[in-house]
Amino acid sequence: xxxxxEELLIEAYYSDIDDMSRQHLQECGECRAExxxxxxxxxxxxxxxxxxRDELYGSDVWARLAPDLPAAKPRMNWFRWWMLTPALATVVxxxxxxxxxxxxxRAGISEKARERILLMALSDHxxxxxxxxxxxxxxxxxxxxxxxxxxxxxxxGENRLLRQSAAHIGDAADADLLDALERVLLDVANxxxxxxxxxxxxxxxxxxxxxxxxxxxxxxxxxRRRGQNL
Amino acid sequence: MEWTDSAAADEARNGNQQAFRVLVExxxxxxxxLAFRMTGNEQDAEDMVQETFLRAYKQLHQFDARSGFGTWxxxxxxxxxxxxxxxxxxxxxxxxxxxxxxxxHWLDRVASPGPSPERLTQSNQITNRLEDALKRxxxxxxxxxxxxxxxxxxxxxxxxxxxxQPNAAKHSVFxxxxxxxxxxxxxxxxxxx
Ligand SMILES: [Zn+2]
Numbered sequence: 001x002x003x004x005x006e007e008l009l010i011e012a013y014y015s016d017i018d019d020m021s022r023q024h025l026q027e028c029g030e031c032r033a034e035x036x037x038x039x040x041x042x043x044x045x046x047x048x049x050x051x052x053r054d055e056l057y058g059s060d061v062w063a064r065l066a067p068d069l070p071a072a073k074p075r076m077n078w079f080r081w082w083m084l085t086p087a088l089a090t091v092v093x094x095x096x097x098x099x100x101x102x103x104x105x106r107a108g109i110s111e112k113a114r115e116r117i118l119l120m121a122l123s124d125h126x127x128x129x130x131x132x133x134x135x136x137x138x139x140x141x142x143x144x145x146x147x148x149x150x151x152x153x154x155x156x157g158e159n160r161l162l163r164q165s166a167a168h169i170g171d172a173a174d175a176d177l178l179d180a181l182e183r184v185l186l187d188v189a190n191x192x193x194x195x196x197x198x199x200x201x202x203x204x205x206x207x208x209x210x211x212x213x214x215x216x217x218x219x220x221x222x223x224r225r226r227g228q229n230l
Numbered sequence: 231m232e233w234t235d236s237a238a239a240d241e242a243r244n245g246n247q248q249a250f251r252v253l254v255e256x257x258x259x260x261x262x263x264l265a266f267r268m269t270g271n272e273q274d275a276e277d278m279v280q281e282t283f284l285r286a287y288k289q290l291h292q293f294d295a296r297s298g299f300g301t302w303x304x305x306x307x308x309x310x311x312x313x314x315x316x317x318x319x320x321x322x323x324x325x326x327x328x329x330x331x332x333x334x335h336w337l338d339r340v341a342s343p344g345p346s347p348e349r350l351t352q353s354n355q356i357t358n359r360l361e362d363a364l365k366r367x368x369x370x371x372x373x374x375x376x377x378x379x380x381x382x383x384x385x386x387x388x389x390x391x392x393x394x395q396p397n398a399a400k401h402s403v404f405x406x407x408x409x410x411x412x413x414x415x416x417x418x419x420x421x422x423x
Contacts, residue, residue: 058255
């Protein structure tokens, strides 16, 4: 009769073995004795004390780790952000040309050119807003939104003008989108999120529930295309 | 709503550090336990925990949800451990007279709670011999043994962690136990077959 190999005995200790080997183990005294010797030894080294780590250990690990992590992708967009046209000046020009301040249309510039400038300014603005919204969705409540707050303030001015311009020329869809965007920008700029991570969560939920990021992206792309085709 | 591991990994891959934080907080304890058992040293284990999560973050795009995030982390931790053990070996080979060959082993520093004097003597004996025996295992054998014996992993999981075929993993466990038996059984006055 062939006895069970040491390898099979080790398998038997840790898990399961086939029925034939199991039956042999039950019937053969020699193999059973060998199995018990092996089990005794492995049992004796089972107690492997590991130093205690409390329930906050995970947070400690994160605190040490976070500064070493490569910056998240959306946060690397500073360069792109500043490379974009400073839209505010353009929007003021557009608003001026549209006669929003004076009630009079300026001569010397065609309707088409004016619309084109407006669409390009809108597209730039939505590009920048898209970056901010992405950052907000990925924001760390512990770090706060200082950078985002500055950007929101900057965007708020041009957003207002663009919304008014859109309403002025009867573009209700763009005006509505800019209105929804403005409410988020206002919240962030005012820092109503900073009192609690709840505030940030509400902002994130609003961006999500209104599919704002998606709409901003689509509208921005459309505006650019429309502007280029004019 | 609580993120599943794979949903959090997806989010983290898209740049959401909060999602990665969830994963770190969820798996820190088990990675530490594994790292400690592989290295036998608290400071090394802490370093390995950091390194494991750092590598995981950088390699998130390689994570395949089918393997389970825990298994994947174990694999990374295992690689860190192999790197560490090898680096230390190399350092010791380069500096043969640089004092202690290995850092103080865990079994020397962690006292079991109140054993009887005879038990203490016996367990110290086993402890010392186990320490020697563990040092004589190859990196792979030691890791395979830790995963099998202390973490309760099955052969498939060990194979995945080591990045080898199941048969090779099984053989590593076998070699480890065999070496431990040869080293420890004489201390018990038990003759191996
Ligand atoms: Zn037998």
